[in-house]
Amino acid sequence: xxxxxxxxxxxxxxxxxxxxxxxxxxxxxxxxxxxxxxxxxxxxxxxxxxxxxxxxxxxxxxxxxxxxxxxxxxxxxxxxxxxxxxxxxxxxxxxxxxxxxxxxxxxx
Amino acid sequence: xxxxxxxxxxxxxxxxxxxxxxxxxxxxxxxxxxxxxxxxxxxxxxxxxxxxxxxxxxxxxxxxxxxxxxxxxxxxxxxxxxxxxxxxxxxxxxxxxxxxxxxxxxxxxxxxxxxxxxxxxxxxxxxxxxxxxxxxxxxxxxxxxxxxxxxxxxxxxxxxxxxxxxxxxxxxxxxxxxxxxxxxxxxxxxxxxxxxxxxxxxxxxxxxxxxxxxxxxxxxxxxxxxxxxxxxxxxxxxxxxxxxxxxxxxxxxxxxxxxxxxxxxxxxxxxxxxxxxxxxxxxxxxxxxxxxxxxxxxxxxxxxxxxxxxxxxxxxxxxxxxxxxxxxxxxxxxxxxxxxxxxxxxxxxxxxxxxxxxx
Numbered sequence: 001x002x003x004x005x006x007x008x009x010x011x012x013x014x015x016x017x018x019x020x021x022x023x024x025x026x027x028x029x030x031x032x033x034x035x036x037x038x039x040x041x042x043x044x045x046x047x048x049x050x051x052x053x054x055x056x057x058x059x060x061x062x063x064x065x066x067x068x069x070x071x072x073x074x075x076x077x078x079x080x081x082x083x084x085x086x087x088x089x090x091x092x093x094x095x096x097x098x099x100x101x102x103x104x105x106x107x108x
Numbered sequence: 109x110x111x112x113x114x115x116x117x118x119x120x121x122x123x124x125x126x127x128x129x130x131x132x133x134x135x136x137x138x139x140x141x142x143x144x145x146x147x148x149x150x151x152x153x154x155x156x157x158x159x160x161x162x163x164x165x166x167x168x169x170x171x172x173x174x175x176x177x178x179x180x181x182x183x184x185x186x187x188x189x190x191x192x193x194x195x196x197x198x199x200x201x202x203x204x205x206x207x208x209x210x211x212x213x214x215x216x217x218x219x220x221x222x223x224x225x226x227x228x229x230x231x232x233x234x235x236x237x238x239x240x241x242x243x244x245x246x247x248x249x250x251x252x253x254x255x256x257x258x259x260x261x262x263x264x265x266x267x268x269x270x271x272x273x274x275x276x277x278x279x280x281x282x283x284x285x286x287x288x289x290x291x292x293x294x295x296x297x298x299x300x301x302x303x304x305x306x307x308x309x310x311x312x313x314x315x316x317x318x319x320x321x322x323x324x325x326x327x328x329x330x331x332x333x334x335x336x337x338x339x340x341x342x343x344x345x346x347x348x349x350x351x352x353x354x355x356x357x358x359x360x361x362x363x364x365x366x367x368x369x370x371x372x373x374x375x376x377x378x379x380x381x382x383x384x385x386x387x388x389x390x391x392x393x394x395x396x397x398x399x400x401x402x403x404x405x406x407x408x409x410x411x412x413x414x415x416x417x418x419x420x421x422x423x424x425x426x427x428x429x430x431x432x433x434x435x436x437x438x439x440x441x442x443x444x445x446x447x448x449x450x451x452x453x454x455x456x457x458x459x460x461x462x463x464x465x466x467x
Contacts, residue, residue: 030447031219035212082216085175089220092179095193098186105187 009065011072017060041067042075121432124174124214125206127165130154132429133189140440150189152429161294171209178217200435203231204456211452230435231445235458238392241430246417248390257393258283263380274380275326283395285330292341312363319368387414396424437465
């Protein structure tokens with residue numbers, strides 16, 4: 001539900017991305033919030049929230065507001081590409097995953 | 109623990125400022141900056157985004173390439189280095205200069221690794237990476253550095269903790285001139301347009317075509333030469349003749365372009381050497397792989413009683429190990445980049461970096 005959408009930024013989209021735990025949601029938040037939006041006609045707000053009724057903040061929430069639908073689409077698509085990269089790094093290169101395949105190589 | 113007293117220091121470096129994605133793992137031992145310190149390449153892997161002949165690589169596609177290849181390349185770098193996550197001291201990444209979207213795509217991945225593994229980040233200047241790797245590999249003592257690539261053309265000399273720019277291109281990089289000229293002749297970009305120009309140039313040389321020679325004091329300019337070379341390419345395709353009334357070939361064009369731009373580079377390098385009183389030249393950057401450039405520079409250096417130092421394609425072409433190496437050198441002096449500050453920038457002057465690891 002849009003709270004105070006500026007008149008000049010009528011196009012909005014909110015995404016809630018669930019993560020397995022709060023640690024991973026926090027890693028995604030910290031990695032993705034560093035880079036500023038390229039256009040001044042796009043505003044992005046990143047945060048982590050808890051799922052309904054739970055206490056752990058396992059969900060990454062991103063709220064986009066843009067001047068036009070096209071700008072919104074471009075910004076959100078770009079964000080999703082970066083998000084996909086973050087998730088792939090988590091899946092394949094988190095330290096426990098690395099330890100597992102390095103251990104396998106030693107044994108095998 | 110004070111990092112400079114740790115016996116084995118290891119860094120993972122990530123590079124993606126242009127169309128090469130490189131990841132490397134480096135090991136430093138001994139007292140940092142002392143004669144007993146050593147640097148060992150544990151792994152250095154790279155994947156290049158090659159665009160079709162007649163085209164260049166665009167930021168969006170390049171960034172997409174880097175995102176697609178980062179994880180598998182990082183995994184390979186770790187496997188080849190044989191290091192554990194616990195062994196790694198820091199994650200280094202290229203802050204700039206370079207292309208915005210590709211730089212950022214790599215930075216996002218580097219941040220994620222740093223956060224997952226609980227390691228600190230080190231932002232690295234791409235040019236300083238080239239210089240430090242060149243110094244480490246060649247052992248060059250006090251050289252004038254010619255840094256030539258698709259994105260950069262600078263003549264650099266070290267003084268008082270800065271890599272100072274003595275001369276540079278006033279418009280485009282020499283490698284950019286070569287790469288864009290390759291498009292005019294539909295020369296393949298695989299493995300790199302400059303490499304293919306070099307091979308084609310070896311078949312030329314019957315005639316030296318007239319191209320503008322644009323050295324301006326300590327600096328040089330390549331955009332006018334590119335325009336003229338493109339005109340000659342169109343002239344050739346239309347069946348035009350050369351200055352001697354005979355037809356000329358793409359090989360003649362490549363030869364003439366190389367001879368002209370390389371002579372310019374030799375001139376501005378020599379000017380810096382005279383100014384600084386150095387006899388050594390270290391050539392770094394992708395264009396530094398060119399053997400004709402090395403030959404011409406070598407002749408000039410020999411005339412001055414000195415020599416040329418160059419590295420092979422593992423290190424002169426953009427790579428991750430140079431970022432790991434320069435980053436670890438900075439890390440050992442206490443340099444850190446907080447995650448919130450781990451941005452990228454398209455413009456990042458070589459002399460902006462305080463070279464604390466040298467006296």
